[in-house]
Amino acid sequence: MNELEQKVLTVFSKVFNISVENLSLTFTKDDIDSWDSLGQLQLIMSFESEFDIKFKTQEINQITSIQKSIDYIKHLTDVSSNNVN
Amino acid sequence: MNIYFLGNYTQELIAKEFEVITKKETPDINVFVSGYNQYKQEIINKESLLYSLKPEIIILSLDLFTLLDDLIYTESKMDSRIDRIIDRIEENIKLFIILSDNLSGSQIFIDNFFFFRPATMATLEYNSSNSYLEAEEISNLKLTELARKLHNVKIIDTKSLIKQFGINNLFDERMHYIAKSHWSLNGIKQLSKLYIRYINAYKGKRKKCLILDLDNTLWGGIIGEDGIENIQLSNDGIGKAFYDFQREIYKLYKRGILLVLNSKNSKDIALNAIDNHPYMILRSKHFICSKINWNNKAQNLEEIAQEINIGMDSFVFLDDSPFERELISTRFPEVYVPELPEDPSEYPNFIRKLEVFDFLDITKDDLHRNEMYIENKKREYLKTSINNIEDFYYSLKMIASIGRVTDFDIPRISQMTQKTNQFNLTTKRYTMTEIKNFQIAENYDVYVLNLTDKFGDNGIVGTAIVKKESKKTVIDSFILSCRVIGRTAETALLNYIIREAIKSGKRKISGEFIETKKNSPCNNFYKSHNFKQIRKNYWVANLETYKVKDIPWIKINGTN
Structure with missing residues (x-):
């Protein structure tokens, strides 16, 4: 597991109160009970403050699995580091 | 909640x-x-x-x-x-x-x-x-x-x-x-x-007392070196910042926050500036207690806490010296020691932004708290000058008004249950809603004790919550403010409850003493009032044979 994946899992663990060992990269919304619409917002807000990124409004509801979170965050952090260069 | x-x-x-x-x-x-x-x-x-x-x-x-x-x-x-x-x-x-x-x-x-x-x-x-x-x-x-x-x-x-x-x-x-x-x-x-x-x-969660330094805190400069004419304290320039700082502190004083000086200085020189400088807002009479000496400030603070009889967690310590702040926060971690800004122009805002003296209402008691503490000091003085304790009680000319709680008293009664630790027999904490419920419940009474003496009105200083069973009155809570401990006011309140119990045909009165770290001042209450212990910390008196403890030095006004 790379560093980004690990960080993403830590955020999931904090937001949904599940230990990292009990999370899997293959989890989707259906695998986590407390991942409801409120959970979605908390998750997005936590990602934004953890990775210093900002999701577009339309992107927020597309984060429906752990893998998709990682992909989006990777994309968003790449964009912002490209801007710096 | x-x-x-x-x-x-x-x-x-x-x-x-x-x-x-x-x-x-x-x-x-x-x-x-x-x-x-x-x-x-x-x-x-x-x-x-x-x-x-x-x-x-x-x-x-x-x-x-x-x-x-x-x-x-x-x-x-x-x-x-x-x-x-x-x-x-x-x-x-x-x-x-x-x-x-x-x-x-x-x-x-x-x-x-x-x-x-x-x-x-x-x-x-x-x-x-x-x-x-x-x-x-x-x-x-x-x-x-x-x-x-x-x-x-x-x-x-x-x-x-x-x-x-x-x-x-x-x-x-x-x-x-x-x-x-x-x-x-x-x-x-x-x-x-x-x-x-x-x-x-x-909820009344706030600090009670502000401890202040003098040099470079209440005024700019060092009084012992610069002299009264040269310290920075005026109505323009940087001296105005110290003046405004004092005005902000004076506002807290008016709300009942106690002020104390803890300063390393020669007392006479400092007092001369405090009482005679034309732009001093805070004069000696505004300080409930002053330690102006060359002693260690932690030792001073210890004496202050004893003198005004409040817990360490009720103090805020303001001092421009990082050394003194460090000393106090290490020695007394319960004391709140905020960092004073480096630049005195920020001092007035610093007080405005302190979030530890928040009020929603200013009660009559808050407005008079400082006067009441000072009156208390005079009483203490009287006590040491009279040999016989009963003479002292008589000399106070105490009048107790006791009655059932009114809507107006509910915030204060709730506040007493939440904040009184010393003379509190059961230390049960109640919200305003709970007190209101006791007030309207048929099987409960909430009594309120107000005490006046020759020095002034002490405000509401006692309360008792009792549960009325068919043949018995049960004391649920019994609280006396530390301002009036040692003046037999608790006996006045208990006697009143007992008279009410007898009037309504009760045979017994009982109560519990729940020991805490802080309530030793009342651990002898039931025993000294002729109750019998029937099991650990559980006390009963038989009302048919009860011997009332007379306190002729307190005049009682029943209010209902």
């Missing part, structure tokens, strides 16, 4: 954040959130969850954009828009009155009104007869006017967060569109903190 969030937008995230922070200090808290935009139904429908729960605290928050959405974008006659906005606000204010009436034992907090976006009419704002900001201001005036009339409604100045943090920092348009809540992550944090601040003020 139940806290209920009511509003017209999604408050869940705020409630969650609020709960997480509050649970650390108050584990027994339950947070409820009304359904999205359900506040009207909850208030109007007598069967709603809100009314069946009777929460101790209600936080009501209305977003103006949501409230006025249809009016803001309406194309109808422009000149009537502001009137329609005001009508809408007034409809809501009527709901607040219903809520306050239906839950008269609850504390209701209402966020003041604001638009979470920049002025919507750009340069026309304030220059048209349809200014939104004018509508916002009128709404807030009406709200403030209302809150002053209702005993259980207080306004939360949420709008002030915008001044402090800015619109971009507090709000998130994305949240407004996808979650029907306009707050950003930071906004949620700041709003929760603000709510907690108001609730702490409501």
Whole structure:
């Protein structure tokens, strides 16, 4: 597991109160009970403050699995580091 | 404790954040959130969850954009828009009155009104007869006017967060569109903190005493070296900063915060400046106690705590010297030792921003607290100058007024149960709602003791909550303020309860003593009042044979 994946899992663990060992990269919304619409917002807000990124409004509801979170965050952090260069 | 969030937008995230922070200090808290935009139904429908729960605290928050959405974008006659906005606000204010009436034992907090976006009419704002900001201001005036009339409604100045943090920092348009809540992550944090601040003020959680240094704190410079003419304290320039700083502290003094000096100086030189400098606001008479000497400040503080008889966690220590601050915070970690700003021009703002002296109401007792402590000192002096203790009691010319609790006393009685630790037989903490429930319950009585003496009115200094069983009176709580410990006032209160019990045909009176770290001043109470211990810490007296302890030096006024 790379560093980004690990960080993403830590955020999931904090937001949904599940230990990292009990999370899997293959989890989707259906695998986590407390991942409801409120959970979605908390998750997005936590990602934004953890990775210093900002999701577009339309992107927020597309984060429906752990893998998709990682992909989006990777994309968003790449964009912002490209801007710096 | 139940806290209920009511509003017209999604408050869940705020409630969650609020709960997480509050649970650390108050584990027994339950947070409820009304359904999205359900506040009207909850208030109007007598069967709603809100009314069946009777929460101790209600936080009501209305977003103006949501409230006025249809009016803001309406194309109808422009000149009537502001009137329609005001009508809408007034409809809501009527709901607040219903809520306050239906839950008269609850504390209701209402966020003041604001638009979470920049002025919507750009340069026309304030220059048209349809200014939104004018509508916002009128709404807030009406709200403030209302809150002053209702005993259980207080306004939360949420709008002030915008001044402090800015619109971009507090709000998130994305949240407004996808979650029907306009707050950003930071906004949620700041709003929760603000709510907690108001609730702490409501609960009376605040510091009691401010300990002050002199040189480079109350004035600029060092009095022992610069002399009274050269210290910085005046009505212009940097001297004005120290003058304003003192004026801010004086405001706290007027609210009943006790002031103390702890300064390394030659006493005479310092006192001369304090009492004779033309721009000194705080004179010696404003300090309940002064330690101006060359001793270690921690040792001084220890003596101060003993003299004014309050716990270390009630003190705030202000000193410009990092060394002294370090000394105090290491030696007494319970004392709050904030860092004074480096630049004295920031001193006045520093006091304004201190969040440890928050009030929601100023009670009569708060206003007179400083006088009362000083009167107490005179009494102490009298005590040492009279040999016979009974002569001392007589010399005080005490008058006790005892009666059942009135609505007016409820905040003070709740405050006493929450904050009194020393003369408190059972240390049961009760909220205003709980006291109100005791007051109206048939099988409970709440008694209030007020004590006056030749030095002045001590205010409400005692309370007792008793449960009336068929043949027996059970003392649930019995509390005496530390201001009047050692003056037999507790006997006056107990005798009154006993007389009432006998009058209503009770045969026995019983009570419990629950020991805590702090309540040793009353551990002998039942024994010294002729109660018998029938099991550990459980005391009973037989009313048919009870020997009343006479206290002829206190005149009793029954008030009902």
